[in-house]
Amino acid sequence: MADTQSKTAGDDAPLTASKHSSAAVDAATDGLVEARGDALVGRAVTINRPRAELYAYFRDFANLPNFMDNIERVDVQDATRSHWVVKAPAGRTVEWDSTITDEVEGEYFVWASEPGADIANSGRIEFRDAGARGTVVTATLLYDPPGGVVGKLIAKLFQREPAIQARRDLRRFKQLMETGEVATAASTRAQFEEDHK
Amino acid sequence: MRALAWHGRHDVRMDTVPDPEIINPRDCIIKVTATAICGSDLHLYDGFIPTMQSGDILGHEFMGEVVETGAKSTLKKGQKVVVPFTIACGSCYHCGKHQYSACDNGLPADNQDIAQTLYGQPMSGLFGYSHMTGGYAGGQAEYVRVPFSDFGPIVIPEGIDDEKVLFLSDILPTGWQAAEYAEIEPGDTVAVWGCGPVGLFAVQSAFLMGAERVIAIDHFPHRLELAKKFGAETINFEDSSVYDALMEMTGGIGPDAVIDSVGLEAHGFFVDNVIDQIKKSTFLGTDRIHSIRQAIYACRKGGRVSMPAVYGGFVDKFPLGAFMEKGLTLKTGQTHVQHYLPGLLAAILEEKVDTTFLISHRLGLEDAPKGYKMFHDNQNEVTKVVLKPGQTI
Numbered sequence A: 001m002a003d004t005q006s007k008t009a010g011d012d013a014p015l016t017a018s019k020h021s022s023a024a025v026d027a028a029t030d031g032l033v034e035a036r037g038d039a040l041v042g043r044a045v046t047i048n049r050p051r052a053e054l055y056a057y058f059r060d061f062a063n064l065p066n067f068m069d070n071i072e073r074v075d076v077q078d079a080t081r082s083h084w085v086v087k088a089p090a091g092r093t094v095e096w097d098s099t100i101t102d103e104v105e106g107e108y109f110v111w112a113s114e115p116g117a118d119i120a121n122s123g124r125i126e127f128r129d130a131g132a133r134g135t136v137v138t139a140t141l142l143y144d145p146p147g148g149v150v151g152k153l154i155a156k157l158f159q160r161e162p163a164i165q166a167r168r169d170l171r172r173f174k175q176l177m178e179t180g181e182v183a184t185a186a187s188t189r190a191q192f193e194e195d196h197k
Numbered sequence B: 001m002r003a004l005a006w007h008g009r010h011d012v013r014m015d016t017v018p019d020p021e022i023i024n025p026r027d028c029i030i031k032v033t034a035t036a037i038c039g040s041d042l043h044l045y046d047g048f049i050p051t052m053q054s055g056d057i058l059g060h061e062f063m064g065e066v067v068e069t070g071a072k073s074t075l076k077k078g079q080k081v082v083v084p085f086t087i088a089c090g091s092c093y094h095c096g097k098h099q100y101s102a103c104d105n106g107l108p109a110d111n112q113d114i115a116q117t118l119y120g121q122p123m124s125g126l127f128g129y130s131h132m133t134g135g136y137a138g139g140q141a142e143y144v145r146v147p148f149s150d151f152g153p154i155v156i157p158e159g160i161d162d163e164k165v166l167f168l169s170d171i172l173p174t175g176w177q178a179a180e181y182a183e184i185e186p187g188d189t190v191a192v193w194g195c196g197p198v199g200l201f202a203v204q205s206a207f208l209m210g211a212e213r214v215i216a217i218d219h220f221p222h223r224l225e226l227a228k229k230f231g232a233e234t235i236n237f238e239d240s241s242v243y244d245a246l247m248e249m250t251g252g253i254g255p256d257a258v259i260d261s262v263g264l265e266a267h268g269f270f271v272d273n274v275i276d277q278i279k280k281s282t283f284l285g286t287d288r289i290h291s292i293r294q295a296i297y298a299c300r301k302g303g304r305v306s307m308p309a310v311y312g313g314f315v316d317k318f319p320l321g322a323f324m325e326k327g328l329t330l331k332t333g334q335t336h337v338q339h340y341l342p343g344l345l346a347a348i349l350e351e352k353v354d355t356t357f358l359i360s361h362r363l364g365l366e367d368a369p370k371g372y373k374m375f376h377d378n379q380n381e382v383t384k385v386v387l388k389p390g391q392t393i
Helices: A021-032 A051-057 A061-067 A146-155 A162-179 A189-195 B039-045 B111-120 B163-169 B171-181 B197-208 B221-229 B242-249 B271-281 B289-298 B320-325 B338-347 B365-377
Strands: A039-047 A073-075 A081-087 A095-105 A108-113 A120-131 A135-143 B002-007 B013-015 B027-035 B059-069 B080-083 B143-144 B154-156 B189-193 B214-219 B231-238 B257-260 B304-305 B328-334 B363-364 B385-388
Touching: A039 A051, A039 A162, A051 A061, A051 A135, A051 A162, A061 A073, A095 A189, A146 B111, A146 B231, A162 B002, A162 B111, B002 B365, B013 B365, B027 B080, B027 B163, B027 B271, B027 B365, B039 B365, B059 B163, B080 B163, B154 B338, B163 B171, B163 B338, B171 B197, B171 B304, B189 B197, B189 B289, B197 B214, B197 B221, B197 B257, B214 B221, B214 B242, B221 B231, B231 B242, B242 B289, B257 B289, B289 B304, B289 B320, B363 B365
Parallel strands: B189 B214, B189 B257, B214 B231, B257 B304, B304 B328, B363 B385
Antiparallel strands: A039 A135, A073 A081, A081 A095, A095 A108, A108 A120, A120 A135, B002 B013, B027 B059, B027 B143, B027 B385, B059 B080, B080 B154
């Protein structure tokens, strides 16, 4: 299994920082089993908690709406299959079925959407020990932007673009795991609900 | 409730807004008993700080009585607390190193993008200080929601006057950290630019840390008088050349450590200042950094530069050559308030540190807009405005 953190040539920077996007997608695909799109997103965050605890929380997909702001719900169907309902721009939702295609408990899991997905996507979440600093969690995500480039632009305007979401979701995961809650500046519950529509 | 809200440059008003509520388990709500206008609030008032929105509630120096607690708050209703202006979680890597203003988790995830783009990594959240620092409602209000209340706020023993402890929220620890960052050794001469509250507390702290001489620099006679009361020698930069004076006063050596507590709105008619100001007003935007330029120039070879002053953006004509050639060390940053609270509260209770001398004006909260104008227009006489909700003074 190729590691999305390493490169085949050149330097030691992660693939997701590559300036050569198609080569990066090709290389990442080796580690993702199946490609489901051509936009590559990668984010790493260091979380001051043990690896096993982080893995267990993240791998229980029913927990994901607790820190992923644009996920409405995930219905877990069995050990590998789940159904995702995700918020899209302009109050719409998109849905897909997803299957875990590879997994080593406590280390990483890889998923791919089933045919017929509103947004085809695949990805890998990896958990590595970081000594006294806890655990490095790396998300690598391949997706097919809805409506191609125009769809990506529209999503960006509404801030539901996967690249932006992935970064913010990982920050929220870190906050939840380290502090037991997700930081918000809302002063009232009404304002909090408004912010999370 | 009633709260002081920002609506634009030189436009702050008392608004009626919804009372804050518990949102997260570690929250508490406090009823504000005293709050102050900070010199850095004037940066907001003057429109120097980006990412402000109309209706933002200001104030990051405040204290009050706990009136409501979330399930995981360790505070109890009725306790009197002072709240640090930096919002820190207490459990991340940086909090573990006591670098609380660098807390990873104090800033809501969506607000981290701006600071990450501007600075490379986002910092902690701050109360009442623009959306780049979280967009948290501030303490110039009747009530405030305080996140991480089991970690940040310090409980004040009963019977202690608010005015003695209010400044633990920001300016006292900031002045103390500034002196600590100057790494003072016995026999040292320390020069302090700016005799605002932070500068004056830095003067006091420097003496407590063993400085032999402290030289205070400002152009407001009243503020220089206050510095003199703590034993500082003074330079009025309108009457004297600061560099020449410092060199003569230190026998041609220069001060061992220099502290810039002025920041991005440095006053004074100097060529570099005027150029900085023109650029700012024409959106070629740079901070006005006259004081730190002068401090670096005057500092002795191998000396230390401590910079509690607030800067936000980019600078021009930073004397990097002098800085390098003289082998100076710079320490700076927002204050790690939580780190200093127990020690400084003890120092206040033991009467080693006095903070009340600073308060020149006391107003009811409703008079907050007047307080801003007074502070802005007369910085010689107005050294500190304290607002007391529920009181007409």
